Amino acid sequence: MGEMLLEAVDIYKSYSGVSVLRNVQLHIRRGEVHALMGENGAGKSTLMKILTGVVKQDSGQVRYKGQPLRIQHPKEIQRLGIGIVYQEFNLLPDLTVAQNIFIGREPGARLRGFISERQLNEDAAKILQQLKLKINPRMKVSELSVAEQQMVEIAKTLSYNCELLILDEPTAALTESEIDTLFDVIHDLKAQGVAIIYISHRMNELKRIVDRVTVLRDGQYISEHLFQDTTVDKLIQEMVGRELTSKFPGKPDYSRGKKTLEVKNVSTKQLLRNISFEAYEGEILGIAGLMGAGRTELARAIFGADRMVTGEIWIQGKKVAIQTPAEGIRHGIGYITEDRKKDGLMLSINIKDNIMISNYDKYSTAGWVKENEAKRVTDHYITRLGIKAVNRNQEVGNLSGGNQQKVVLAKWLCRHTNILIFDEPTRGIDVGAKYEVYELMYELVLNGVTVIMISSELPEILGMSDRILVMAEGRITADLSAEDADQEKITHYAMNQ
Amino acid sequence: MLLENIMKRKSELPDSGAKPTGNRSVNFQKLGAFLGLILLGLFFSFASSSFLQVNNLLNIALQTSIVAIVAIGQTYVIIKGGIDLSVGSIAALSGVIAAQMMTSGSPIWIAVIVGIVGGIVCGLLNGAIISYGNIPPFIATLGMMGIARGAVLVITDGTPVSGLPRSYGVLGGGTVFGIPMPVILMVIISIIMAVILSRSRFGRSVYAIGSNEKAAFLSGINVNKTKLGVYALSGMLAGIAGIILTSRLISAAPTAGQNYELDAIAAAVIGGASLSGGVGTIVGTLIGAFIMGILRNGLNLLGVSYYWQQIAIGIVIVGAVYIDTLRQKAK
Known part of the structure; x- marks a missing residue:
C-alpha cells in the first residue's frame, strides 16, 4: 500500500442538535480502493460532504497530503485533486461530453473570453482515450447511456488530475458488462496511484476491487479491515450490529394458486x-x-x-x-x-x-x-x-x-x-x-x-x-x-x- | 424571482441523514407573510391617522377584492406547477361579453352567466392546449392573453361599453351591512376555494401534480383532466372578477384587467406559493394580496406617488421570496 493520502480523526458533526457523526475516523492511502460501508443513515454521505467541503465538521481534523484540509468552497476541491461522482449525476444534458468535462475551465481561444471548441474536443478525446472509452466528445450527454454518463463524470474528475476519487454507489444503474468496464477503469486509476473511496451496498462487487474497508454504523466508526482479512458476513454483521442469519428471510409455506x-x-x-x-x-x-x-x-x-x-x-x-x-x-x-x-x-x-x-x-x-x-x-x-x-x-x-x-x-x-x-x-x-x-x-x-x-x-x-x-x-x-x-x-x- | 424560487425547491432535496424538520415550513411561510401584513398595518397606522379608519379599511378590502379573486385561481395554477398569464385579458373579455349582452337587451343574470362561461371556455382552451397539446403553460396562456384581449378590442371596437342597467351595479357597488359586495363575494369564494383545495380529491391532485407530475400520473391521477379543471377554474374566477369590475364601473373598458395576471402571481408568491409547484395556500395568497393592497393604500395616504409605489411593490415581491429563500437555506 502507498503512503497516507487522507486521514480523518475524531470527526464530530451534528445537524440542529441531532448528532450524525461521532468520533469517526478514516485513513486513505494512495493507490487503494477503500470501501466505505454502512447502512443508510450511518453517516457516509455526511462524511463525504465534509471531505468535499459541502459541510464543515464541528470538531476533528482532516489531513490531506499531510496538511490540514481547508475547503472554503466546494469548487476548491478541483484544485486539491479531490473528485466525487454522485449517484445522481451532475451533468448538463444539453451540453456535449467535452463541454461537460471542462465546464468552467474551458481552454481559451486567442480572443479573450471565447472558447476554442477544437482544443476542447481534443483535450476531452485525450482523457476519454486514457480511460479507453469509445465516447465521442461532441455527443450530447443526453444521448449517452447511464454508464457512459458515469464515465464522463469520472473523466471530468481526471481532467483536473484527481488524486482522491469518491464514487457513490457507482454501479447502481449499470449492467454487468458496464460494471466490468468501470472496474477496468478503476484498476487503471489505482495503478496510476489514485486513491478511490468506494461507497456501495453491493457486497458481491466489493470482492472484486476493494483493498480495504471502513465500516460506519449510526454515525460511529466501527472498524477498518484489509478486505482479504474479513468476510462479507462479518462486514454485514458490523454494519447492522446484529447477526444476520441470512440476507433473505426464510421462505414461508405457500403454493401457487390460479x-x-x-x-x-x-x-x-x-x-x-x-x-x-x-x-x-x-x-x-x-x-x-x-x-x-x-x-x-x-x-x-x-x-x-x-x-x-x-x-x-x-x-x-x-x-x-x-x-x-x-x-x-x-x-x-x-x-x-x-x-x-x-x-x-x-x-x-x-x-x-x-x-x-x-x-x-x-x-x-x-x-x-x-x-x-x-x-x-x-x-x-x-x-x-x-x-x-x-x-x-x-x-x-x-x-x-x-x-x-x-x-x-x-x-x-x-x-x-x-x-x-x-x-x-x-x-x-x-x-x-x-x-x-x-x-x-x-x-x-x-x-x-x-x-x-x-x-x-x-x-x-x-x-x-x-x-x-x-x-x-x-x-x-x-x-x-x-x-x-x-x-x-x-x-x-x-x-x- | 422565478429562478430563486425554483432553486430554493431544488436545494431542498434530502440527504440520507434524518432531519428533525416536519411540515413546519409551510406554516412558517404563512406566518411570515402574516407577520409582514401586521407590521405593515402597524406602520401605516402610526404614519397616517386616516389609515385605521373603518372607511379606509373597507376601501382597502374593496380595492383588493377583485385581484384577490383572480389570485385565488392563479394559486391553483401555480400549485399545479403552471402559470396563467391570460387572467387579465379573460376578465376583460367576460366583462365585455356581459356588457354587450346587456346593452342588446338580455336579462342581467343571463348576461352574467354567459360572461362567466366565456371565462371558463377560455380557461378550458388554455388547459386543453397545455395538457393535450403539450405546450408550456407560459406560452399557451401568453397566447390566450393576446387572443382574449384582441377579442375584447374586436367586440368593442376599442371603445368602452357603457349605458348598462343601474341594477347591474349592485354586484360591484352595493353593500350589505356596510360591507361592499365585492368583499363579501371575495370572502365566499375564498372559503369555497380553500375547502376544495385542501379537502377534495381534486385539490389533492393539484398538489400532487405540482409536486411531481410523473409520480402523480403513475399513482393513477388523471393528470390531463385535472389540468383542464385547474385552468377552467382560473378562467372562471377571472371571469367573475371581470363581471364585478364591470359592475363597479357600470361600464366595460377594453383595457380593463391589465396587469391583473402579474398582481395575481405576486400575491400568490408573496403568500408562499412556489412557482415550481406543489406548494401554496389560499390563505397565503389572500395575505399576499392584502400586503400589496395595504402598501398601495398606505403609500397613497402618505402622499407617495404612484411611480414610487411601483418600486416599493417590486421590492416587496423580491424581498418576500428572498427572505423565504434565506430561511430555507438556514434549515
Whole structure:
C-alpha cells in the first residue's frame, strides 16, 4: 500500500442538535480502493460532504497530503485533486461530453473570453482515450447511456488530475458488462496511484476491487479491515450490529394458486417484441435482465403507463383494456417504480397525502376526502412498516431513502392490489430495510397477491423468486423455475447467447 | 424571482441523514407573510391617522377584492406547477361579453352567466392546449392573453361599453351591512376555494401534480383532466372578477384587467406559493394580496406617488421570496 493520502480523526458533526457523526475516523492511502460501508443513515454521505467541503465538521481534523484540509468552497476541491461522482449525476444534458468535462475551465481561444471548441474536443478525446472509452466528445450527454454518463463524470474528475476519487454507489444503474468496464477503469486509476473511496451496498462487487474497508454504523466508526482479512458476513454483521442469519428471510409455506395475469404478444413502439407470459397468485415472479432489456418498459406497458402497439392483457381470465395507470390500478395492478424520487413520490408533500394519492376512491365520498379515515389509515401504515418520521405530516422529501421507499410501499399496500410489480425494490436502501422489503413480499404472497419483481441483482432474483423470466433486447429469452436457475444460466440468457 | 424560487425547491432535496424538520415550513411561510401584513398595518397606522379608519379599511378590502379573486385561481395554477398569464385579458373579455349582452337587451343574470362561461371556455382552451397539446403553460396562456384581449378590442371596437342597467351595479357597488359586495363575494369564494383545495380529491391532485407530475400520473391521477379543471377554474374566477369590475364601473373598458395576471402571481408568491409547484395556500395568497393592497393604500395616504409605489411593490415581491429563500437555506 502507498503512503497516507487522507486521514480523518475524531470527526464530530451534528445537524440542529441531532448528532450524525461521532468520533469517526478514516485513513486513505494512495493507490487503494477503500470501501466505505454502512447502512443508510450511518453517516457516509455526511462524511463525504465534509471531505468535499459541502459541510464543515464541528470538531476533528482532516489531513490531506499531510496538511490540514481547508475547503472554503466546494469548487476548491478541483484544485486539491479531490473528485466525487454522485449517484445522481451532475451533468448538463444539453451540453456535449467535452463541454461537460471542462465546464468552467474551458481552454481559451486567442480572443479573450471565447472558447476554442477544437482544443476542447481534443483535450476531452485525450482523457476519454486514457480511460479507453469509445465516447465521442461532441455527443450530447443526453444521448449517452447511464454508464457512459458515469464515465464522463469520472473523466471530468481526471481532467483536473484527481488524486482522491469518491464514487457513490457507482454501479447502481449499470449492467454487468458496464460494471466490468468501470472496474477496468478503476484498476487503471489505482495503478496510476489514485486513491478511490468506494461507497456501495453491493457486497458481491466489493470482492472484486476493494483493498480495504471502513465500516460506519449510526454515525460511529466501527472498524477498518484489509478486505482479504474479513468476510462479507462479518462486514454485514458490523454494519447492522446484529447477526444476520441470512440476507433473505426464510421462505414461508405457500403454493401457487390460479392464474391471475396473462400477457399475450405485447409489443411497444420502442422496445418490446411479442412478450407473452403468465403470472399466478401466490407466486413471486422474478424478471431478470440487463439494463435496457425492457423490463421496466414491460411493467409500464402492463400498468398502462406506456402504450402497447399490439398485444392483450388478461386479468383473472378476462381481457382488459388498460390505457392509463388509473385503469391499471382499477384492474388491481400496482407498480412500484424503479426511481422513487423521480417517479414514485411527491417530495414536497407529506406522508399522508403521498400514501392517499392512489387511494382516494376508498377514502373519499363524492370527491371529498374522508380526512379522519385517511389519518387513521396513514398512522396504521406508519406503525406497520416502521416508517421513521416525526409524524404523518412530515414532508416525504425530508425522509431517508429507506423510509421513502416504505412510503411508496404503504401506498400500494393500502390499495390491496392483486398484482404488485416491484421494480428494483431494494436499490439504494440499506441491508436492514432490504430484509424488511423481502419479508413484506412474502407476506403479500401468503395473502394471495401476485408479486412480480424486476431486479438487476442476481442474488435477489435467485433468493426470492419462485419463477424467473429473463429478458434481453425487448424479448423474453427464458422462463426458469427457481430450482433450475443459477447465476450463470441467467446471465447467459440475459446476454441472449 | 422565478429562478430563486425554483432553486430554493431544488436545494431542498434530502440527504440520507434524518432531519428533525416536519411540515413546519409551510406554516412558517404563512406566518411570515402574516407577520409582514401586521407590521405593515402597524406602520401605516402610526404614519397616517386616516389609515385605521373603518372607511379606509373597507376601501382597502374593496380595492383588493377583485385581484384577490383572480389570485385565488392563479394559486391553483401555480400549485399545479403552471402559470396563467391570460387572467387579465379573460376578465376583460367576460366583462365585455356581459356588457354587450346587456346593452342588446338580455336579462342581467343571463348576461352574467354567459360572461362567466366565456371565462371558463377560455380557461378550458388554455388547459386543453397545455395538457393535450403539450405546450408550456407560459406560452399557451401568453397566447390566450393576446387572443382574449384582441377579442375584447374586436367586440368593442376599442371603445368602452357603457349605458348598462343601474341594477347591474349592485354586484360591484352595493353593500350589505356596510360591507361592499365585492368583499363579501371575495370572502365566499375564498372559503369555497380553500375547502376544495385542501379537502377534495381534486385539490389533492393539484398538489400532487405540482409536486411531481410523473409520480402523480403513475399513482393513477388523471393528470390531463385535472389540468383542464385547474385552468377552467382560473378562467372562471377571472371571469367573475371581470363581471364585478364591470359592475363597479357600470361600464366595460377594453383595457380593463391589465396587469391583473402579474398582481395575481405576486400575491400568490408573496403568500408562499412556489412557482415550481406543489406548494401554496389560499390563505397565503389572500395575505399576499392584502400586503400589496395595504402598501398601495398606505403609500397613497402618505402622499407617495404612484411611480414610487411601483418600486416599493417590486421590492416587496423580491424581498418576500428572498427572505423565504434565506430561511430555507438556514434549515
